[in-house]
Amino acid sequence: MAWLSDIIFIALLGIIIIELLLVFLLRHWPTKCEKHSATTTPSISVVVCSHNDANELKKNLPLLLNQNYLLFEVILVDDHSEDDTEVWLNTLSSKKLRVITLRNKKKTGKSNALAAGLRIASGEWIVLTDADCSVQSEDWLRHLSCYLTNQYIGYVAYGPHIKLRGFLNKLIRYDTAQVASLYLSSAAGGFPYMGVGRNMGWHRSVLSKVIDALEKLPTMSGDDDWVLQQLRNEGKIRPIADPTTFAFSLPKTSLKSWFRQKTRHHTTGWNYAWKDKLWLAAWHINRMLFYPLLLMFLLFGISSFQCIGIFLIRSVIVWGWQTIRFNKLLEKDLIFYIPLLEIIHTFVVLVFSLRSIGKANQSWK
Numbered sequence: 001m002a003w004l005s006d007i008i009f010i011a012l013l014g015i016i017i018i019e020l021l022l023v024f025l026l027r028h029w030p031t032k033c034e035k036h037s038a039t040t041t042p043s044i045s046v047v048v049c050s051h052n053d054a055n056e057l058k059k060n061l062p063l064l065l066n067q068n069y070l071l072f073e074v075i076l077v078d079d080h081s082e083d084d085t086e087v088w089l090n091t092l093s094s095k096k097l098r099v100i101t102l103r104n105k106k107k108t109g110k111s112n113a114l115a116a117g118l119r120i121a122s123g124e125w126i127v128l129t130d131a132d133c134s135v136q137s138e139d140w141l142r143h144l145s146c147y148l149t150n151q152y153i154g155y156v157a158y159g160p161h162i163k164l165r166g167f168l169n170k171l172i173r174y175d176t177a178q179v180a181s182l183y184l185s186s187a188a189g190g191f192p193y194m195g196v197g198r199n200m201g202w203h204r205s206v207l208s209k210v211i212d213a214l215e216k217l218p219t220m221s222g223d224d225d226w227v228l229q230q231l232r233n234e235g236k237i238r239p240i241a242d243p244t245t246f247a248f249s250l251p252k253t254s255l256k257s258w259f260r261q262k263t264r265h266h267t268t269g270w271n272y273a274w275k276d277k278l279w280l281a282a283w284h285i286n287r288m289l290f291y292p293l294l295l296m297f298l299l300f301g302i303s304s305f306q307c308i309g310i311f312l313i314r315s316v317i318v319w320g321w322q323t324i325r326f327n328k329l330l331e332k333d334l335i336f337y338i339p340l341l342e343i344i345h346t347f348v349v350l351v352f353s354l355r356s357i358g359k360a361n362q363s364w365k
Helices: 002-025 054-065 085-089 110-120 140-145 167-188 223-231 255-269 274-299 304-328 332-356
Strands: 044-050 072-079 097-102 125-130 133-135 152-156 200-203 236-239 247-249
Touching (some): 044 110, 044 140, 054 072, 125 140, 125 247, 167 236, 167 255, 167 304, 167 332, 223 255, 274 332
Parallel strands (some): 044 072, 044 125
Antiparallel strands (some): 133 247, 152 200
């Protein structure tokens, strides 16, 4: 069986070479902006789509409405909420708030709600976030505005999950940080492919190209990635990894609800451009193959020192890259758990991908 062990060894070396190439491809990282004068401060429309989010809005909307920023508005799109969202919104008297209430017979999903908000936005820049997201301070828009210059048509930023107790929380935050490390590095290298709706935005001048089509999307979520895929060839999209611009959200607290959420997210990935799907597939398949092949290599009686050597080389490449990225994203407490989290996450992603095959995304909650 020496020939089989040789094949496995060559396959492991191939995986390591591909890992090196991918890490090299993803070597870039967002740069921090320099402060600009107040005369260049753009007007901003913050668009928030909501569906049965009354409790979250009560916690998060007041801080959005009290931003230490002169030229901004908050557009809240209430999409067929059945809780007390409408009643509570009627108690607010902020001049910064504009509310759209959708009450059609047919619920058409987040993409339609987003299109409705974008249509009335008056700001030079449109900032997107979610009803369950919390910003860090009254200076969130002021910090964010530093990055909103006319040489870009849009931006993608980080939306971390709040740190809670338990291993599931670590796994969810690992997944979030891993996904962000990929799309921020990719965008910094000049090939953006996705963003998260809780922290991304667009220059108003380009949105007219997608609003009509956005209303007719066949799925009820995935609009964030779809808009980016449509607009990324119109100009440069800026990645932002500045901690002062983070928008936090509460993570799921049960494995079932997280699996449902991630399966929904993975349905949108099938619509990416083929180049994006190719390198993302290489990234994940490499991980799925590495550990089974390494175990087979060891079981066939090959020197344990060779196995340890291969394992260490690959660990330095991948875990080293993740450690640097997680440190920049202020997810330092996850670094110690990277070896365990990566192994578990690798096979969890496989489950998400298999569950998403052939499924239409019919819910945005």
